Amino acid sequence: MSTAFAVENRVWDPAETMPRTELRALQLRRLKSCVERAAHVPFYRDAFKKAGVSPDQIRSLADLKRLPFTTKSDLREHYPLGFLAVPRAEVARYHGSSGTTGKPTFVAYTAEDLRTWADICARFLTAGGLRPHHTVQISFGYGLFTGGFGLHYGVERVGAAILPAASGNTARQITLLRDLEADALVCTPSYALTIADAIEEMGDDPASLPLQFGHFGGEMWTEEMRREAERRLGILAFNNYGLSEVIGPGVSGECAARDGMHVQEDHFIIECLDPETLEPVDDYAYGELVITALTKQAMPIIRYRTRDIASLDTCACPCGRTTVRMSRVVGRSDDMLIIRGVNVFPSQIEEALLQVDGTAPHYLIEIDRPGRLDELTVKVEVSSDSFSDSMSRMQALIDRIDRRIQEVTGVRARVELVPPRALDRFTGKAARVHDRRRLP
Amino acid sequence: MKIQQVSVFLENKSGRLSEPCRALADAGINILTLALADTQQFGILRLIVRDWKRATEVLEQAGCVVNVTEVIATEVPDRPGGLADLLNVFENAEINIEYMYAFTYRSDDKAVMIFRFEDTDAAISAMQKADVSVVNSVELYSRAGD
Numbered sequence: 001m002s003t004a005f006a007v008e009n010r011v012w013d014p015a016e017t018m019p020r021t022e023l024r025a026l027q028l029r030r031l032k033s034c035v036e037r038a039a040h041v042p043f044y045r046d047a048f049k050k051a052g053v054s055p056d057q058i059r060s061l062a063d064l065k066r067l068p069f070t071t072k073s074d075l076r077e078h079y080p081l082g083f084l085a086v087p088r089a090e091v092a093r094y095h096g097s098s099g100t101t102g103k104p105t106f107v108a109y110t111a112e113d114l115r116t117w118a119d120i121c122a123r124f125l126t127a128g129g130l131r132p133h134h135t136v137q138i139s140f141g142y143g144l145f146t147g148g149f150g151l152h153y154g155v156e157r158v159g160a161a162i163l164p165a166a167s168g169n170t171a172r173q174i175t176l177l178r179d180l181e182a183d184a185l186v187c188t189p190s191y192a193l194t195i196a197d198a199i200e201e202m203g204d205d206p207a208s209l210p211l212q213f214g215h216f217g218g219e220m221w222t223e224e225m226r227r228e229a230e231r232r233l234g235i236l237a238f239n240n241y242g243l244s245e246v247i248g249p250g251v252s253g254e255c256a257a258r259d260g261m262h263v264q265e266d267h268f269i270i271e272c273l274d275p276e277t278l279e280p281v282d283d284y285a286y287g288e289l290v291i292t293a294l295t296k297q298a299m300p301i302i303r304y305r306t307r308d309i310a311s312l313d314t315c316a317c318p319c320g321r322t323t324v325r326m327s328r329v330v331g332r333s334d335d336m337l338i339i340r341g342v343n344v345f346p347s348q349i350e351e352a353l354l355q356v357d358g359t360a361p362h363y364l365i366e367i368d369r370p371g372r373l374d375e376l377t378v379k380v381e382v383s384s385d386s387f388s389d390s391m392s393r394m395q396a397l398i399d400r401i402d403r404r405i406q407e408v409t410g411v412r413a414r415v416e417l418v419p420p421r422a423l424d425r426f427t428g429k430a431a432r433v434h435d436r437r438r439l440p
Numbered sequence: 441m442k443i444q445q446v447s448v449f450l451e452n453k454s455g456r457l458s459e460p461c462r463a464l465a466d467a468g469i470n471i472l473t474l475a476l477a478d479t480q481q482f483g484i485l486r487l488i489v490r491d492w493k494r495a496t497e498v499l500e501q502a503g504c505v506v507n508v509t510e511v512i513a514t515e516v517p518d519r520p521g522g523l524a525d526l527l528n529v530f531e532n533a534e535i536n537i538e539y540m541y542a543f544t545y546r547s548d549d550k551a552v553m554i555f556r557f558e559d560t561d562a563a564i565s566a567m568q569k570a571d572v573s574v575v576n577s578v579e580l581y582s583r584a585g586d
């Protein structure tokens with residue numbers, strides 16, 4: 001079977017194609033060292049004691065499951081730097097997460113951690129077609145958020161030219177993309193679509209930009225959004241994944257085959273567990289990703305519960321990399337909405353909308369409980385493609401959306417049509433759920 | 441023979457009707473007649489204006505979702521049974537009417553109705569066969585004094 005690669009298939013680091021037996025031996029050596037370093041952190045010292053495990057008991061990779069989990073609230077409880085495993089003098093950088101639900105959390109990097117980070121970003125950028133002669137516009141925020149700097153150092157490592165546009169001011173972003181002839185755009189997928197919208201509003205064709213690639217990440221997105229971005233901007237779009245708690249972007253990214261994101265397994269051990277039982281799920285089955293950062297010096301992190309729902313694929317990839325691939329993130333275990341007793345992920349609503357012709361992937365989910373029963377309302381933007389002067393046709397559109405949502409989620413929704421751009425577009429993680437239930 | 445009707449999507453919230461009307465007013469476009477269809481949560485504003493192309497541009501620039509469709513204007517005798525007789529013509533020809541509304545203009549003993557059909561061409565031929573007069577756009581706009 002021959003594989004059509006989207007771009008020339010090139011590997012940045014031999015670690016990506018290491019035979020699996022060698023890779024597993026390397027992972028075990030690094031896991032032992034990681035657990036030893038973690039034992040300097042009071043949180044892990046106590047957690048190891050509670051779990052009845054000590055660093056010298058890690059003899060095989062199967063012993064990983066004896067180690068305790070780390071959660072976001074553990075990080076919050078040890079604010080600001082309770083997880084630091086090195087003296088502060090050795091810290092080279094701090095980053096943080098926004099802390100939408102309370103205190104922010106900080107993460108620290110040594111100079112070596114920063115080199116690792118740049119290297120793993122260079123790997124997925126190279127896999128996704130980036131070459132030293134390219135110009136890359138980075139439209140991620142440069143600040144505590146890891147997106148901007150992580151990608152910046154990755155692009156620099158590859159040797160390409162950087163346009164550090166940062167986030168915001170879409171009109172200026174478009175001018176830069178056009179006037180400096182950027183080959184690649186780095187941002188969230190929803191911001192790429194916002195740029196396409198803005199160009200169309202100016203009366204121009206977004207595909208007329210010189211852009212060839214997009215490296216998108218930082219939020220959940222879908223294959224349909226990829227197709228839309230590719231069609232409208234005339235690009236090839238690549239997906240990448242990461243989170244600040246384990247390092248930032250670069251944990252995984254797509255190769256030229258674009259069939260899952262290769263996890264940088266020499267630096268991370270990834271597990272996919274049932275969020276309820278915490279037992280591993282099978283290949284291709286969805287579960288919560290749990291990540292151990294094997295080489296992180298400043299802040300070792302063991303079995304971090306990402307809350308991201310995805311699946312793993314251990315089959316060999318035609319690109320030659322030997323690493324496990326993860327699917328795109330399809331939901332958050334804590335985004336899981338229980339509506340009238342049924343588990344619903346916002347991504348399912350999005351999937352349903354994308355299956356109905358003429359609807360855009362812009363929606364808002366509202367959940368209320370006016371009496372005893374939950375009520376699900378889905379607000380959908382009307383487009384010029386879906387709008388008709390005929391009330392019966394509009395009603396039929398609403399019915400189609402309603403039926404599709406019920407088929408996909410098993411829950412009936414009240415579908416409301418709203419004018420285009422009535423719903424907020426976010427440049428960060430999209431917030432598309434308003435849960436207004438007051439639970440007793 | 442066919443008239444271009446401009447439709448606008450409206451959220452069913454206070455103030456939403458005035459937005460497109462204001463945009464047209466600011467552009468100096470006169471609304472000859474209009475009809476509003478609404479449900480609890482959204483509405484469709486249907487407009488007849490002389491310069492529908494410009495009206496469409498103005499409304500789209502104002503951020504409205506706009507759709508242009510062909511409708512038919514016809515005279516109806518202004519007496520009891522006038523409309524019922526006309527509707528018989530469509531019924532006999534098995535032509536479906538999506539909706540209809542009255543034109544604000546009327547003269548002598550004739551009223552003018554706007555019809556939106558599923559199949560506009562079939563409706564025109566049925567009307568011609570039944571000798572029902574279709575008002576063309578030039579005549580309609582001049583009669584409406586715009």
